[in-house]
Amino acid sequence: MVQNIKPQYRQIWQTVQAIPAGKVASYGQIADLAGLPKRARLVGKALGCVPKNGWQGQAVPWYRVINSQGKISLPQGSDGSLLQKQLLQDEQVVVIGCRVKLKDYQWQPSIDELLFKLQF
């Protein structure tokens, strides 16, 4: 049972929820924004532990998180990767193979959003 929700996971999920639809972010970016520099891998783990129902009544758009190369890190052919591709495309994000055009779709946090994060 995973009842002890780790604060870091919570923070990561919260940050992921801040990603606007139609945009994507890298693990490192999320880790950094969540106040966990160099914990990109932990972000992946956190996403793997995301409750299926979401967090605090909101869905956690884990599929908007990809690696710094703009690729889906999940094994190709796995349910997760296929689902991620589909969900991204539903958000009008072009996905070629397992690749996304970071140049066009990478999320660039605005000042407001950064200030919002600083409140915590």
Add this chain to the structure above:
DNA sequence: GCCCTGACTCTCA
């Protein structure tokens, strides 16, 4: 407490 693994990232060729 050591060792291995991992939804990562950076650097170099």
Add this chain to the structure above:
DNA sequence: CTGAGAGCCAGGG
């Protein structure tokens, strides 16, 4: 841009 290698941190056995 792509691929290979080394680095890094946290979790689980």
